[in-house]
Amino acid sequence: MRKQLDNRIPILINNNVKRNHRSFIVLVGDRGRDQIVNLHFLLSQARVSARPSVLWCYKKDLGFTSHRKKREAKIKRDVKRGVREANEQDPFEIFVTVTDIRYTQVLYYKESHKVLGNTYGMCVLQDFEAITPNLLARTIETVEGGGLVVLLLKTMASLKQLYTMTMDVHARYRTSSHDSVVARFNERFILSLASCDDCLVLDDELNVLPISRGKDIEPIDEAEEKGKGKQIEQELIELKESLADTKPIGELIKLAKTTDQAKALLTFVEAIAEKTLSSTVALTAARGRGKSAALGMAIAAALAHGYSNIFVTSPSPENLKTLFDFIFKGMDALGYEEHLDYDIVQSTNPDFNKAIVRVNVFREHRQTIQYIQPQDAHVLGQAELVIIDEAAAIPLPLVRNLLGPYLVFMASTINGYEGTGRSLSLKLIQQLRESTRASITKNDDSLATPASNSKKNLMSGGSGIKARTLREIKLETPIRYGTGDKVEKWLHSVLCLDATVVSRGISGAGCPHPSQCELFYVNRDTLFSYNPASEVFLQRMMALFVASHYKNSPNDLQLMSDAPAHHLFVLLPPLRDDESTLPDPLVVLQVALEGNISKQAILESLSHGLRSGGDLIPWIISQQFQDNNFAELSGARIVRIATHPDYASMGYGSRALKALESFYNGELFNLDETPEETQEGDYRPTIDPNATLLTDKIAVRAATQMPPLLQRLSQRKPEMLDYVGVSYGLSPQLLRFWKRAGYCPLYLRQTTSDLTGENTCVMIKNLGEVQEGEEHWIGAFAQEIGLTELNFLLTPFDLKRLEAYANSLVDYHVVLDLLPTLATLYFGKRLGPDMKLNAIQSSIMLSLGLQRKTIEEVEAELDIPVNQALALFVKAIRKICTRLQNLHKEALGADIPTQPAQPPTKSDGTDWKPLAQTVQEELQEAGNEATRELRAKQREMIDALDMSKYAIDHTSADWAQAEAHVAKLADPNRKKQVSTVVSLKSSASASTKKRAAEEPADAPKKKNRRSKGSKQK
Structure with missing residues (x-):
C-alpha cells in the first residue's frame, strides 16, 4: 500500500546536503529496517556524488544475511517452497546487494575501533540496548556532511519505556550489594533529541512524532548558503595562489580544504625541509577537521624531499584509509604514477579487511611507507619519519616509546571519542614542552660556558623524549561536515565532550x-x-x-x-x-561504595580464582592477601x-x-x-496506558x-563504612597527596598499566577510632618489620658491621652489601613512622641502596663533595642502626613475663587482695597499739586516786621562806653547794591529813578556815 511521504523528511535531508550538515533520524518500530531503503534513496537523490556508503552497527544478530551467495541460496529455497515468486524483487535485498555496506559488531566494542578515521555517507545504529556513549561518539563522527545517522528502536507504545530499559552495560554496574540500576542516561538521551534542530523522530511508517525538534523545518535558499561558503574560502584561495610556484608545496596545498589545513601542511613541510630528525610536530583537533588528510599530504611531501624510511602507525591499519587516500592524491599531484613509480601492498590478514600496509616507491631511489603496530617500536632503528595517527587512542607508554632520534608527526583528537582522554595534551605534549624548554636553556648555557656540566649532560642523554623541538598545530574548521553542524553540537552536549572549564579569576574576590x-x-x-x-x-x-x-x-x-x-x-x-x-x-x-560481600561469594571466587564486577578494592586485597574477611567490610572508593x-x-x-x-x-x-526522605532512584516515569x-x-x-x-x-x-580507599596510577605527586591525607598503601601492581604506563596503587584509610586495647585491622595488612623477619634479613654480625660503621670504625665499602636491604626497609616504611631521613640523606640512600650507583655518581648528581656525602650517609646509617637496636630491645622486652594488671580471682568470685604491709610492720603496729592501751589504763587508775591529801597549804610565809632559800643557793660564791631540791613545809597537822584521807569521797569537804582567814588578812 502506497502513502504520501511527509514532506519534512526530504526537506531535512536536502537542507543538510546544501549546508553540508548531517541529519539524525530515529525510527521507532520493528519494521524500521525496511525504511532504511527509502531514506537511503532520498539521500542518494539529494546528493550529486556517488552512492553513499553505509556503516551498519549491530549487536549479535544482524537480522539478515550480508553474504551474497547465502542470500541467493535462500531465494532459491523460498522459490522451491512456493513462498516466493521467481522474479519477485525485494527492495531491501536489492539495497543490501548494490550498496557498499560495512557491517560492524558493536558488542563489547569488538570491531567498533576499526571505524576510526573512516568516512561514510550513512550510519545505521541497531540494537539500542547495546549502544554506549563511546559507540555513539565513534560512529556518528564517521558520517560526512550531508550524510544521515539512523537509530533503530523496537516497537513501543511510549518512548518513556526507554527510561526503564535495561542496557547491556548495566550488568557491569551491578555489585553484590548494589544491584538496582536506574537508567538515568536513557531519559536524558531521549529528552536531548528534542533539542537537536536536525533530528526527526519517526515511526516505522515515516510519521513524524511530536518530540521532533525539526518538525517545523522549512526549505533553505541554496544561493545564500553558497555565498557564506565563498566568504570563508577567500583566504584559502589567496594562500594557494601565493604558493602556486613553490615546489612541491604548491601542488600539494591545492588539495587543502580549509585555511587551517593549509597552514598545518606548511608547518609539516617546514619540519621536513629542516631534516634535523630531532623534532616533533603535534597536530590536535576535534573529529572531522582533516588531520589524517594533512598527514597524508605531509608524507607525500616527505617523499619529494627524499625521505627513504617512513613508518606509519595507528590503533588499526583500517584507521589509515583516509591517510593513504591522501598520500596517493598527493603523489598524483606530484606526478607519481602507480606501477611505474610505486606499488601498493595490501594486508592478507582477514582482520584488517585488505587494508593498505605498505607502499614501495622506486622513482628516484628506494623509498618505503610501512605500517607498524604501535607496540613495534623496536623496528624503528632506521626510521627517518614516523607518523602516529589517532595517537590519543594508543596507550601513553606506547606513544612515548615511539619517539626517538627521527622526525615525528602525531595527530590526536582533543574531543570526540578519544579526545576526552586528553592523555596526549596533558601528559605527553606537556613533557615535550618541558624538554624543549630544557634543551633551549641547556643550549644557552652551553654557549656561555661550553665546558660546564659535561658530566651531567653525558649522564642525562639517551632518552628519545629529551632534547627535542616541538611544534604545535591546532585545526578548528571542520572538513568532514560544514561549520555549525547541529548533530555535532547535540552530540557534544549530550556526551559533555566539549565541556571546558571557565576561568573565573581569583584576583577580584579572592579565594575562600x-x-x-x-x-x-x-x-x-x-x-x-x-x-x-x-x-x-x-x-x-x-x-x-x-x-x-x-x-x-x-x-x-x-x-x-x-x-x-x-x-x-x-x-x-x-x-x-x-x-x-x-x-x-x-x-x-x-565515590563508589564497595565491600559487604557475602562469605560464600568470597570463598567461591577465591577458590576459582575469579571475581565479579565492581568492588575493586575488596577483590584486589582479598586476592593479594588471600584473605576472606576483608571483603566483608564496607568501604568507599574514591573513583x-x-x-x-x-x-x-x-x-x-x-x-x-x-x-x-x-x-x-x-x-x-x-x-x-x-x-x-527522597532517595536516588525513587522516581519512576508515569506511562499513560492509552497513549500512542x-x-x-x-x-x-x-x-x-x-x-x-x-x-x-x-x-x-x-552509610556505615569501615574504610575509605583509592586506586590510582602511582606518581610522586599523587603519592605525596594521599600520604598527606593519612592513607596507607596496601597494594602496588608489579606491572605497569597498558593504558597509562603507571603502576596501580591501592591505599586505604580506616574510619572510626580504634578502642584502647583493640588491635588495628589495617595492621594485619601493613605492619612494621618484626624481630624474626629482621633476623632473616640481617644477621647479628651484619648489625655489628653497621654499628662499627656508624661509629666510624670501618670504611663504607664494608657495609655496601647491606644497603639494598636497608634501603628497601626504609623506603618501604617498615622501620616505623618515626624513622625519617632528610631529603639529601634519602637521596643518597636511594642512589647507593636501590639504584646501585657509586659515591662518585652521587657526587655528580647531588653536586656535593664525596666527603660531605659520606658524612651525611654515616648519620643516616647511625639513625637506622639505632632504630634496629631499639627494635631488638623492644622484642626482647616483650618476651619477659610481666605481672598481670588484674589479680587472680578466688573460687567464690571475690578478688584476692595483695598485702599492704610486711610482717615486721604489722608486728610493730600491733605492739604500739598494745602500749597505747596499757598507758590509757594507767591514766585511768591515776585519775581515780584522790590527790587532795597531797595538797600543799601555800601560805605567804612558806613561799617567802622558799624564795629566800633559792636566792641563797643562787649566790655565785656558793656554786658548789647548789642543790636542785626545793622543799616547802605545810603547816597542816598530821592528824588533820589522816582524817581527810579517811573521809568518804562523796562527803562534803570542810573549809580550811585558817587558810581562808590567812587570805583575808
Whole structure:
C-alpha cells in the first residue's frame, strides 16, 4: 500500500546536503529496517556524488544475511517452497546487494575501533540496548556532511519505556550489594533529541512524532548558503595562489580544504625541509577537521624531499584509509604514477579487511611507507619519519616509546571519542614542552660556558623524549561536515565532550579559605534530568573531570548516572545571601561504595580464582592477601577527585577529603535536622496506558517533581563504612597527596598499566577510632618489620658491621652489601613512622641502596663533595642502626613475663587482695597499739586516786621562806653547794591529813578556815 511521504523528511535531508550538515533520524518500530531503503534513496537523490556508503552497527544478530551467495541460496529455497515468486524483487535485498555496506559488531566494542578515521555517507545504529556513549561518539563522527545517522528502536507504545530499559552495560554496574540500576542516561538521551534542530523522530511508517525538534523545518535558499561558503574560502584561495610556484608545496596545498589545513601542511613541510630528525610536530583537533588528510599530504611531501624510511602507525591499519587516500592524491599531484613509480601492498590478514600496509616507491631511489603496530617500536632503528595517527587512542607508554632520534608527526583528537582522554595534551605534549624548554636553556648555557656540566649532560642523554623541538598545530574548521553542524553540537552536549572549564579569576574576590567551603551531596536524579539548570551544573562538573584527569571517556558519563553504587559530591565556596545562581564547584568527588560481600561469594571466587564486577578494592586485597574477611567490610572508593585548575594546590582537595571522611564517620549528621526522605532512584516515569507514539508527550520533569540538586551532608544519613580507599596510577605527586591525607598503601601492581604506563596503587584509610586495647585491622595488612623477619634479613654480625660503621670504625665499602636491604626497609616504611631521613640523606640512600650507583655518581648528581656525602650517609646509617637496636630491645622486652594488671580471682568470685604491709610492720603496729592501751589504763587508775591529801597549804610565809632559800643557793660564791631540791613545809597537822584521807569521797569537804582567814588578812 502506497502513502504520501511527509514532506519534512526530504526537506531535512536536502537542507543538510546544501549546508553540508548531517541529519539524525530515529525510527521507532520493528519494521524500521525496511525504511532504511527509502531514506537511503532520498539521500542518494539529494546528493550529486556517488552512492553513499553505509556503516551498519549491530549487536549479535544482524537480522539478515550480508553474504551474497547465502542470500541467493535462500531465494532459491523460498522459490522451491512456493513462498516466493521467481522474479519477485525485494527492495531491501536489492539495497543490501548494490550498496557498499560495512557491517560492524558493536558488542563489547569488538570491531567498533576499526571505524576510526573512516568516512561514510550513512550510519545505521541497531540494537539500542547495546549502544554506549563511546559507540555513539565513534560512529556518528564517521558520517560526512550531508550524510544521515539512523537509530533503530523496537516497537513501543511510549518512548518513556526507554527510561526503564535495561542496557547491556548495566550488568557491569551491578555489585553484590548494589544491584538496582536506574537508567538515568536513557531519559536524558531521549529528552536531548528534542533539542537537536536536525533530528526527526519517526515511526516505522515515516510519521513524524511530536518530540521532533525539526518538525517545523522549512526549505533553505541554496544561493545564500553558497555565498557564506565563498566568504570563508577567500583566504584559502589567496594562500594557494601565493604558493602556486613553490615546489612541491604548491601542488600539494591545492588539495587543502580549509585555511587551517593549509597552514598545518606548511608547518609539516617546514619540519621536513629542516631534516634535523630531532623534532616533533603535534597536530590536535576535534573529529572531522582533516588531520589524517594533512598527514597524508605531509608524507607525500616527505617523499619529494627524499625521505627513504617512513613508518606509519595507528590503533588499526583500517584507521589509515583516509591517510593513504591522501598520500596517493598527493603523489598524483606530484606526478607519481602507480606501477611505474610505486606499488601498493595490501594486508592478507582477514582482520584488517585488505587494508593498505605498505607502499614501495622506486622513482628516484628506494623509498618505503610501512605500517607498524604501535607496540613495534623496536623496528624503528632506521626510521627517518614516523607518523602516529589517532595517537590519543594508543596507550601513553606506547606513544612515548615511539619517539626517538627521527622526525615525528602525531595527530590526536582533543574531543570526540578519544579526545576526552586528553592523555596526549596533558601528559605527553606537556613533557615535550618541558624538554624543549630544557634543551633551549641547556643550549644557552652551553654557549656561555661550553665546558660546564659535561658530566651531567653525558649522564642525562639517551632518552628519545629529551632534547627535542616541538611544534604545535591546532585545526578548528571542520572538513568532514560544514561549520555549525547541529548533530555535532547535540552530540557534544549530550556526551559533555566539549565541556571546558571557565576561568573565573581569583584576583577580584579572592579565594575562600578551605575551612569555609562546604561539601554537598549531588542528587543524580536531578542532575541527569535534562533540566537547564542541572545541565549547566553537569557540564561544569564534567569540565573539571576532563581538565584534571588525563583519561576519560564518554562511558564515564553513563557510569556516573546509572551505576547504583556511585555517588557524587561537590565542594562549594560559601554562598552569599544575594546570590541567585549556583557557584562553580571547586572540587568534584565521585565515590563508589564497595565491600559487604557475602562469605560464600568470597570463598567461591577465591577458590576459582575469579571475581565479579565492581568492588575493586575488596577483590584486589582479598586476592593479594588471600584473605576472606576483608571483603566483608564496607568501604568507599574514591573513583575520581578533580579540583578546579584555578584553585589547584590550595588545600581544597584535602578539605573535600576531610569533609567526606567526617561525613562517613557520622560527625556531620545532625539529629536535630529532619533528613531528606527522597532517595536516588525513587522516581519512576508515569506511562499513560492509552497513549500512542503520536499522542505521547515527552518533556522534562517539572522542578516541583524533582528533589533538590544539592543536599547538605548534615541532612543525609551516612552509610556505615569501615574504610575509605583509592586506586590510582602511582606518581610522586599523587603519592605525596594521599600520604598527606593519612592513607596507607596496601597494594602496588608489579606491572605497569597498558593504558597509562603507571603502576596501580591501592591505599586505604580506616574510619572510626580504634578502642584502647583493640588491635588495628589495617595492621594485619601493613605492619612494621618484626624481630624474626629482621633476623632473616640481617644477621647479628651484619648489625655489628653497621654499628662499627656508624661509629666510624670501618670504611663504607664494608657495609655496601647491606644497603639494598636497608634501603628497601626504609623506603618501604617498615622501620616505623618515626624513622625519617632528610631529603639529601634519602637521596643518597636511594642512589647507593636501590639504584646501585657509586659515591662518585652521587657526587655528580647531588653536586656535593664525596666527603660531605659520606658524612651525611654515616648519620643516616647511625639513625637506622639505632632504630634496629631499639627494635631488638623492644622484642626482647616483650618476651619477659610481666605481672598481670588484674589479680587472680578466688573460687567464690571475690578478688584476692595483695598485702599492704610486711610482717615486721604489722608486728610493730600491733605492739604500739598494745602500749597505747596499757598507758590509757594507767591514766585511768591515776585519775581515780584522790590527790587532795597531797595538797600543799601555800601560805605567804612558806613561799617567802622558799624564795629566800633559792636566792641563797643562787649566790655565785656558793656554786658548789647548789642543790636542785626545793622543799616547802605545810603547816597542816598530821592528824588533820589522816582524817581527810579517811573521809568518804562523796562527803562534803570542810573549809580550811585558817587558810581562808590567812587570805583575808
